[in-house]
Amino acid sequence: MGYIIDGLREAFHLIVSLDPDVMEITALSLVVSLTATCVATAIALPVGTAVKFTDFPGKKVLINLIQTLYSLPTVIVGLLVFLLITRHGSLGFTGLLFTPQAMILAQTILILPIMTGLTISALSGVDETIRDTIVSLGATRLQFLTSIVREARFAIFAAVAVGFGRAISEVGAAILVGGNIAHRTRVLTTAISLNTSQWEIGTSIALGILLLAIALVVNTGVSLFQQR
Amino acid sequence: MIEIEHVSKNFGKKIVLKDVNATVRAGEIFAIIGPSGSGKSTLLRMINLLETPDGGHITLDGTDIRAGPGLTLDIRRKMAMVFQKPAAFDENVYDNIAIGLRMRHVPETEIKKKISDVLEVIGLSGYEKQRAKTLSGGEMQRVALARAMATDPAVLLMDEPTANLDPVATGAIEELVLRINREFGQTVVISTHDMLQGQRLAHRIGVLMNGIFSQVGTPREVFALPKNKDVARFVGIENIFSGRIARISGGVAEIESDGTVINAVTPLPAGTSVCACIKPEDITLHLVDGSQTSARNVLDGRVARMTAFGSVTRLVVECGIPFSVLITWKSAEEMGIAEGKPVKISFKASAVHVVEDTEVRRP
Incomplete structure (x- = not known):
């Protein structure tokens, strides 16, 4: 048990002293996952809206597929992106391998399905009378869509938070395409993985606490927004 | 518009x-x-x-x-x-x-x-x-x-x-x-x-x-x-009786419905299948030994059911055919109305609204 106490003590020290390495890793985690979440939102919101409000053959199958991909394993996404951007891959020329950009790409792909799917659910959750009211008030197509999205904003925001949570907590893709290179691509999850295997328990616990703290801040933010 | x-x-x-x-x-x-x-x-x-x-x-x-x-x-x-x-x-x-x-x-x-x-x-x-x-x-x-x-x-x-x-x-x-x-x-x-x-x-x-x-x-x-x-049923006219105009005498039609005769005013000719619609509030209730009435329709019956209906009491009076009648609580008390009690009901011929029955049961 002593090693846990020691680890906690060291973790406390690392956090309170704003250890530069720990802070750098945390910052990169936030930058990568926030960017991935923004990119995914920019895609998921219009795509989800389009899927929800257009009729086309195979719509049900597509929604089913999107929902299946909610549980897309992170290492599979990592592997796919790795194969794409490796020196011999079709995007090899971009030189993205082992860069934060590669991690952003992988995390974006990882969270796109769940964010698109939850956007569709959020829009479906808008009361039918409200939908009728918007049309009845004489909305143009664009006014209709923006009004519905506005009405579903809390649920959509929750979808964004879920996406961010999945992005910042994943380790498989980040380690495969980022490589966990110190001061370049090391993020909270990959650092915890490495430090734990090297018996750097204190650092791992410190990083773990920070990861949980981020999750806590995001969740609290979402609840506050929804209760507003 | x-x-x-x-x-x-x-x-x-x-x-x-x-x-x-x-x-x-x-x-x-x-x-x-x-x-x-x-x-x-x-x-x-x-x-x-x-x-x-x-x-x-x-x-x-x-x-x-x-x-x-x-x-x-x-x-x-x-x-x-x-x-x-x-x-x-x-x-x-x-x-x-x-x-x-x-x-x-x-x-x-x-x-x-x-x-x-x-x-x-x-x-x-x-x-x-x-x-x-x-x-x-x-x-x-x-x-x-x-x-x-x-x-x-x-x-x-x-x-x-x-x-x-x-x-x-x-x-x-x-x-x-x-x-x-x-x-x-x-x-x-x-x-x-x-x-x-x-x-x-x-x-x-x-x-x-x-x-x-x-x-x-x-x-x-x-x-x-x-x-x-x-329409009559939907607008709440409770007494609707299907029947046939048996004869017209003195401008008043005699409508036969399940053996009971209802006198009504209608331009429809004898032999027409009709429905006689009578609003409960147009029907007056009398005790059997009670007063005379000038109403064209006077029927003997018996109180079959009593139910509270807002501020009044709703009676079903069985006269061969069942009539819904409304009276105030006070009147019901004063007249000693109870289920099973023999009573008379009366209503004017002009209170009967007659419509042609379009869905006649064919033998």
């Missing part, structure tokens, strides 16, 4: 509207009444272009509302609709009412003035900042009405706006509908399954049954002179 011509609508195999014809005049309150599932909402939704008719036309001020896709928005913006379920946008009251005006790009200063005016009308002044979702159902429905009114619609459509409200909130909405009609000359088409509401609000009523308007007329016409058995 609105012409509805030969409108029909099916949902799959289910025929909802067969051949609906009606005219709504400018400045009137037109009530569509009918039982649940009779297509009232569907008809309103078709007027508001939320539903497409399978056949027929609807015109608004002479323009076919389906004249072309380019017109849809223009036509729709001339109307406003309040729906059955009270629903509010997840915004404050001000933004809830502003939404239709913002869609029309009305300047914000004008919106502000409009909203303060309509809030005054609906009695929710000072509620601007309140989140609409925290309002009661009745208040939410008033906000919905304000939202609709704010756009200055030529026609206000209301789809059973009080069906989900308690009696007090219902009263408030009814009061508002009457007021905006009277003060602003607002044309209103309102659907309701509550025939009394139709009677309270409407200048004219259309009774929608079996896919058509069975009757269109003033509340008085519809309630006093229902055109057929279904």
Whole structure:
């Protein structure tokens, strides 16, 4: 048990002293996952809206597929992106391998399905009378869509938070395409993985606490927004 | 103002509207009444272009509302609709009412003035900042009405706006509908399954049954002179007896119904299959040894059932055929009315409304 106490003590020290390495890793985690979440939102919101409000053959199958991909394993996404951007891959020329950009790409792909799917659910959750009211008030197509999205904003925001949570907590893709290179691509999850295997328990616990703290801040933010 | 011509609508195999014809005049309150599932909402939704008719036309001020896709928005913006379920946008009251005006790009200063005016009308002044979702159902429905009114619609459509409200909130909405009609000359088409509401609000009523308007007329016409058995039953005439005019003597028809003879005034000839409709309030109850009556119809019977019915007592008097009769609690007490007691009932021949029975049981 002593090693846990020691680890906690060291973790406390690392956090309170704003250890530069720990802070750098945390910052990169936030930058990568926030960017991935923004990119995914920019895609998921219009795509989800389009899927929800257009009729086309195979719509049900597509929604089913999107929902299946909610549980897309992170290492599979990592592997796919790795194969794409490796020196011999079709995007090899971009030189993205082992860069934060590669991690952003992988995390974006990882969270796109769940964010698109939850956007569709959020829009479906808008009361039918409200939908009728918007049309009845004489909305143009664009006014209709923006009004519905506005009405579903809390649920959509929750979808964004879920996406961010999945992005910042994943380790498989980040380690495969980022490589966990110190001061370049090391993020909270990959650092915890490495430090734990090297018996750097204190650092791992410190990083773990920070990861949980981020999750806590995001969740609290979402609840506050929804209760507003 | 609105012409509805030969409108029909099916949902799959289910025929909802067969051949609906009606005219709504400018400045009137037109009530569509009918039982649940009779297509009232569907008809309103078709007027508001939320539903497409399978056949027929609807015109608004002479323009076919389906004249072309380019017109849809223009036509729709001339109307406003309040729906059955009270629903509010997840915004404050001000933004809830502003939404239709913002869609029309009305300047914000004008919106502000409009909203303060309509809030005054609906009695929710000072509620601007309140989140609409925290309002009661009745208040939410008033906000919905304000939202609709704010756009200055030529026609206000209301789809059973009080069906989900308690009696007090219902009263408030009814009061508002009457007021905006009277003060602003607002044309209103309102659907309701509550025939009394139709009677309270409407200048004219259309009774929608079996896919058509069975009757269109003033509340008085519809309630006093229902055109057929279904309308009579729907408007709450409890005593409806099928029979045949056996003979006419001295301008009075003798209608035979299951062995009982009812005297009535009708222009229909002898031999016609008819329904005799008698309102419970037109029937007088007497004790067997009681006073004489000048009424043409006097029948002996026995009290079969007594039930409380609001402020009065509703009796079923078995006279060969069962009559519903209303008397006050006090009278019932004074007369010592009890189940099984022999009584007489009387009603005038002119109190019997006779309609031709179109669905005669053929042997």
